[in-house]
Amino acid sequence: MKAIVITNDDNNYKAELTDISEDQLPEGDVTVKVDYSTINFKEGLAITGKSPVVRKFPMTPGIDVAGTVETSTHPDYKAGDKVILNGWGVGEVHPGGLAEKIRLNGDWLVPMPEKFSSKQAMAIGTAGYTAMLCVMALERQGVTPDKGEILVTGAAGGVGSVAISILSKLGYTVVASTGRPEEADYLKKLGASDIIDRNELSEKGRPMGKERWAGAVDTVGSHTLANVCATTKYGGVVTACGLAQGMDFPATVAPFILRGVILNGIDSVYCPKETRLEAWRRLAEDLDTSNIDLMTTEVPLSEAIPTAEKILEGKVRGRVVVNVNA
Template identity: 80%
Template sequence: MKAILITKDDDKYEAKLTEVDEQDLPEGDVKIKVDYSTLNYKDGLAITGASPVVRKFPMIPGIDVAGVVEESSHADYKAGDKVVLNGWGVGEVHWGGLAEKIRLNGDWLVPLPEKFSAKQAMAIGTAGYTAMLCVMALEDQGVTPDKGDILVTGAVGGVGSVAVSLLAKLGYRVVASTGRPEEEDYLKSLGTAEIINRAELSEKGRPLGKEQWAGAVDTVGSHTLANVCAGIKYGGAVAACGLAQGFDLPATVMPFILRGVILNGVDSVMCPKEKRLKAWARLAKDLDMSHIDLITKEITLEEAIPTAKSLLEGKVKGRVVVNVNA
């Protein structure tokens, strides 16, 4: 089968498109014929070696899969079932989806929602599913459209694009932060009401700033997240899910103890199945399907390696879907 394989020999780290024997697939009770995978920020880190995402070698990257069950000894799945996978360490410690076949633990799977094709499910992928988890987190903290504006950082990226689309459809007034002003039309087409330059948030700021937003979805971390927290209104909340700027948080406790701001961490990798099913059901209900084509670019397996580099350089907008059979 075709696959992208990452190897590490002494100090040489390499990702290449190659042929892999299906018999070498890791153990698991479900084998899937992969239709589509994706390229996420984490996949970019894995393929380029820019961060130690991969913890076992050799490794097939790809944290997302949409495909059809080929063989199964799992009670919930049978041959012919359409399924989706996001996370669970796939592409990090277990061979992932940037290949024509994958074998894994059936407990990690969810059924493909009837509303979506395999390609559409991957246009959403971990990024879109994470965006939905962030929206659900804000809702759980009582952040409703009448409370005020919602800020989305890294708005041109995968999580950001879907978050903007979801929030706008749900009736929130969305403020998008981006370092790519040339994408203003793109962001407005997704429902953005206002755009600010990321430079306003990316440097060291004040411990407590002007109350501007009722809530936020942050994909960036570091100084950006600190400044976002400092600008949240009394009783507001931030759903934090990314670290594009860095994994540090140079903040103070002041927004939390003086304004009651809630910082809600959002994890998509080990998220319990019950919440995954709820998130995918909400996506089927709340995502504006007309935006899917706007936010999606399709590539082949062969194109995945150079595209991974462009992704980390901030040159890719929206979602990248990989047709592993093209």
């Protein structure tokens, strides 16, 4: 069967599409025939080796899977069940979804909502599921639509695209921050009411700025996250789920102790199963499926490696689903 395999022999880091046999799959109580996987920012880092995402070699990348259970000894799943996988170290320490089959721990799976096809589930993927976790965190902290504008950074990416779609459907006024002004029409179709240039947030700023945001979904980190916190309203909530600009956080405590701003970290990799199930239930309820096709590009497995490089260069809009059988 076909799979992307990353090796690092004698510091020669390489990703290639190759053939592997089923007996090379690891131990696990569920084997899934993969329909679709995805290319996220993390796959870009893993495939190119630009960040030490992969911690075990050889490794098949791919943190997302949508497919059909082929065999199972897990009590919750049987052959023929449609399932989704997001995270759990898959594609980092356990072979991932950019392959025709995957074998894993059934506890990592969630049932695929009936509303979605496998392709739609991967058009959502970890990015969309993370976006939903951000929205749930804003709600949990009392950020309602009447509180004011919600900022979404990295808006043309996967998390940003889904976050805009969900928030706008829920009645929030969404402002999209992007470095790609040519995507303004796309972002407004998803539901953004206003677009700002990412340069307004990406440079070193003041410890405190003019209050504007009732809440935010930040996928960027570094100076952008610091500036978002510095311009969030009293009692506002910033959800942080990405590091496209960097892992650093060059900020002060001023927004937190003078305005009561809450910085809420979002983890999608090891998020408890109960929360995952709720997030996917909410996605089936609150994500406008008419926007899924708008934000999705499909590529065959043979194009996964060059696509991973493009995503790091900021040349990919929205979500990329990988048809592993094409």
